[in-house]
Amino acid sequence: MTNWNSALWLGVLGIMPLASASPLGLSEPSAPPTASHPASLPHTPFTGTPTTTGALTASSIGTGIVESASVAPAETTYVSDGELQNAEPAPYVPAGGVGTEGQIPVYNAKSDFDYESLALALYQEWIELDLFQDGLRRFSAKDFEDAGLNAADRDLIAFMAEQEVGHATLISNMLGADAPKQCQYDYPYTNVQEYLDFCQKLTRFGESGVYGFLGHLDSREAATLLTQSITTEARQQMIFRQFEGLFPMPVWFEVGVPQSWAWTLLAPYISSCPADQTRLVWQNFPALWIENQPTLANAGKHNNGTAFNNTLSPGTNVAKSSSKENPNSKNGASGASVTPEGYSPLSFPGRRVDLRWEEPGKAVGPNNSYVTSTQAGEAKFVAWASQLNLTYTPLLGINGSSGYTIQPDMETYEGDPAVNGTMFIAITDSDIFLTPFNLSMINTHVVAGPALYQAD
Template identity: 65%
Template sequence: MYSTRISVAALLALVPFALAAPATTSATTTSDSAAATSSTSTPSAPPLRSHPTSISHGPFHGTATTTGALTAASGILGTAISSLPPNPNATTYPSDGKLHDPQPAPYVPAGGVGTNGTPPVYNAKSDFDYESLALALYQEWIELDLFHNGLARFSVEDFQAAGLTAEDRFLIEFMADQEIGHATMVSNILGAQAPQQCQYNYPYTNVREFVDFCQKLTRFGESGVYGFLGHLDSREAATLLLQSITTEARQQMIFRQFEGLFPMPVWFEVGVPQSWAWSLISPYIASCPANQTRLAWQNFPALWVLNQPNPERINGSSGFNETISAGMNTMNATVPSNDSCINATTVGENCNPAITHNRTIPLSFPGRKVYFEWETPGKAVGPNNSYITSSEAGSPKFVAWVTQLNVTYSALTLNGSNSTAGWTTQPNVSTYQGDPAINGTMFVAITDDNPFLTPFNLSLINPHVVAGPALYQSG
């Protein structure tokens, strides 16, 4: 196992934008020379990326100087990615438990990527890599600010009223510190044009709404990376990003526990396309610095779940129009006291912060009628109102339920002649026996078709998305 001294020095030597190293260590040290360093020396840790400790918040006021997603100067080759047959060699490996090729070294089976002894270079290796990692950095920056903002906006008494103690607040502060490290790591991979921290506009008005906003934002922050991680050309960058996103997964679970939800009600965590994550995050980015790195991803029209299950209620499905924003569909925590699960004394009803709760009345259930409303394309959103929502889809016909390993469709019934509102019935589907697929904090979208897709090619759904995605608090 490599020592911390060697791995840090090697990493700094190979990323293209390592921040200035302290005087006591060299940013160009190789692993060989690091190994020769005295074992008694204590090298300084590489520095963090600088970031503002205090920024203003609120909506953007002004006129965008640039609009639309980033596009290639060399043009766009087609209208969509075509579906192709599988690679002819995709199923040739016999999978019989035996070794079929000479081993390159003792105890090492043949195959794998990046296993031939070539030193890793932690950089972007394609436009896809750069745009995906830049999206991840936008996510890390907003999480860093979000966690700090909640701690600054609400008083100790506000947190205590929501059942959160000084130790809980310290955990939120520690999670903000984690985001500084994540932002530094991704910035080092991207280089000098890595996106900077922006200014943000949050809809929450109390601690419970803040916690719900955090657990939903960390949900699509995690799922947005899972969606592209396996597709990165840079396997080296994918390795580092995986090590950060596993921490993000723990953050999402913590916020579920703060909200009084069951911490991990699914067997598999879902991955979604980059344009889904960008559509969800961009409405809360008010403005960014001049010459900020722009993104190529699509912004879809926003989607509301009108009867979004409300975790603040004893019967979460009984509310209507109890969200404070589209897309994320953050809950409105102001419900009648006799319907609130906060401080409820009956077993199975209480939703105070806890390691775990098991609700007697589930937040949602198969057969539930779910109502939607969505925007039409053409709205200015995102940093400096400089991105425009769009859709290439036809008429709305289906609701796509994207959860765990499943993409399931249910028929959409429009509200009469209204082409931007409708309802569907929550499907009854399982990932495997004993695991209801529709559970946890998951994703829904309005589509014009129901193409068969799996987790690895889910981005092919994008040309069919009429509106969305939205987060559905199914459990």
């Protein structure tokens, strides 16, 4: 690789070239700078008047994307018998693959889809950086200790914030000079228990929101780097589950959701952004409340053991907590135990789930400049997106913008309950058949949601 090509590759990544040789003749590495971000900002709601309203739109918009009625023949012609079907381009190299023919990788956006997806991921990294720091500033060491977290646990949260600096820098470098900057945020939590629940839910939709678009990016190079950052976020989500006293990983597969689902969940907690901030194209759906969200304090109990109106805000549906203490911690021990003793699932098949949703047209997000909308018809079903499954249950007892459904009894594979972990539900107008790779086709059928259902 020539020096010019090395500079191109390194510059896109934001990596600085090696410094001049030292007196010993060794090159001394000079680390690249991180993306700039404010040390601290107010955490208050937006009170001004938006100067721009609505999602980013192009000068021309098509009438819609229609799902193909059949599978293209070329999709099923490869003979999968374990033998090589084509000549090898080089020793020990099978034919096929993308970007495997000696091309120089360029780590950037290669389409509007790439840019808008990466920009959404950057919005997510920025809020996580602020969130992790905010909890450490807002709550005292004693507050954390009462919740079962010691000094080492707090240090881990601080390190997670450092990880987010790296993630934000990586995506900013791939997007270029107009990459979104850090905003101001407004969070609903009032104590450490609520903070931990908010963190584990925010990292859940941050992780799942990337899984939903990762395989669709035109830039395979960007997808490679984003994979290397989102796997760290997966570990963060698991750690916050442990901090909260939840079983760390009760699923066999992690679900991916559409970008508009992630943006719907994220936007309400952004109060304001810089005036010249990059806007997003993604839809904001009407918010969905889970009236009787399962909680650790009422694990496995029927509705008479779970209070109604027990969450702080729609979407994330973070459980209210009147206690500073972690219900799973014992004798002040850390809530970060790898596997809690005597753990019971939080919900169960056949459980009634009461729901309430907002009407479209509400101003949300940065500077109240986005507006919730839906293209769907009448509310009829509840979609359950978890692991590899998309399953529907009837929406019952509909009364205006409220109703209920019954938690389904289903398995991903035998022995793996599909409704598990921190998962997603949405109100839809139909039960259209979809699978993980084309799940975004559900968007035109979403009446409200998604909401995070704390199944386990």
